[in-house]
Amino acid sequence: MRPFDYHRPADAAAAVRSVAGRPDAVFLGGGTNLVDHLKLGVARPALVVDVSGALPTGVEELGGGALRIGAGVSNSALAAHPRVREWFPVLSQALLSGASGQLRNMATTGGNPLQRTRCVYFQDVTTPCNKREPGSGCSAVGGWTRNHAILGASEHCIAVHPSDMAVALAALGAHVRVLGPAGERTIPFVGLHRLPGDEPERDTVLEHGELITAIDLPGEPIARRSAYRKVRDRASYAFALVSVAAAVDVRDGVVADARIAFGGVAHAPWRAYRAEEALRGAPATEAGFRAAADAELAAARPAGGLDGGNAFKIPLLRRTLAATLRGLTGKDTP
Structure with a gap:
């Protein structure tokens, strides 16, 4: 591990000043992602600013079923x-499907959505990676692609975002409260992450020195009938091959409204607007669920590779969405 300076400010404003004034500085929350990257040599900051004691650690009820979650909440x-489990079950389920109990005790609300890709080439400093070293090339293209993107990728990067929590927040229409050198601002969660384009090194729209202080969940009744389903290679401590966060409102056998997001398929948590539109007003049937998946996946571009590629994610995601919606609508038999 390379040497670095360490600072533990008393509050968020002081943390922002510390990082904003140093282009080689980073924030440290729970450390479950950054510490790995320090060990691997992926991250090489000269200053680490520990915000674990500078961020709010409470969950506040805002009225009307809305919640404000402090960025320091584990x-x-x-x-x-109890309010998250009752009002936003998809979020509780997504969190419990990630990592391990020990890591969940450390990982924070503000840090989890900002974790970086687990692409093996990104984490191997001996290989070219545009995300790690812009302009060096993407080793994943034509390489080992089983875990990589089928939606929104570019020739410069086909990595996927690893967070389960972020998929649920995208489906719920959360908002992110940010403090930076220019003051406070609020960002829709679905606008926080970027697709790679020709700047894959930029994961989010956050500017250097901006710090997430809280995440707001809107109080929409549809969130109470929601669920998260994750498909992975083993039962625990594995990242999603594909995942689905869904909330649905069904009346008289017809889908009145739906909120859907996919994980494991794109550089960002993927809000499935086409699938939502296909579901609204349609019968809550297996055929309708699969048609909604097909509407979203029409734009999928699987990657080929040394391991046979990731085209399998398309039928897998279709089945996963249908299974999630069957469970939410009481139609457990396909």
Whole structure:
């Protein structure tokens, strides 16, 4: 590990000043992602600013069923919070499907959505990677692509975002509260992450020195009938091959409204607007669920590679969405 300076400010404003003034500085929350990258040599900051004691750690009811989650709330505490479990079950389920109990005790609400890709080429500093070293090339293209993107990728990067929590927040229409050198601002969660384009090194729209201080969940009744389903290679401590966060409102056998997001398929949590539109006003049937998946996946571009590629994600995601919606609508038999 390379040497670096360490600073632990008393509050968020002081943390922002510390990082904003140093282009080689980074924030440290729970450290479940950054510490790995320090060990691997992926991250090489000269200054680490520890915000673990500078961020709010409470969950506040805003009225009308809305919640404000402090960025310092641990993933374990958030998953177990009674209001989250009752009003936003998809979020609790997504959190519990990620990592391990020990890691969830450390990982934070503000840090989890900002974790970087687990692409093996990104984490191997001996290989070219446009995300790690812009302009060096993408080793994943034509390489080992089983876990890579089928939606929104570019010739410069085909990596996927690894967070389960972020998929649920995208489906719920959350908003991110940010403090930066220019003051406070609020960002729709679906606008926080970027697709790679020709700047894959930029994961989000955050500017250097901007710090997430809280995440707001809107109080929409549809969120109470929601679920998260994750398909992975083993039962725990594995990232999603594909995942689905869904909330649905069914009346008299017809889908009145739906909120859907996909994980494991894109550089960002993927809000499935086409699938939502296909579902609204349609019968809540297996055929309708699969047609909604096909509407979203029409734009999918699987990657070939040394391992046979990832085209399998298309039928897998179709089945996963249908299974999630069957469970939410009481139609467990396909």
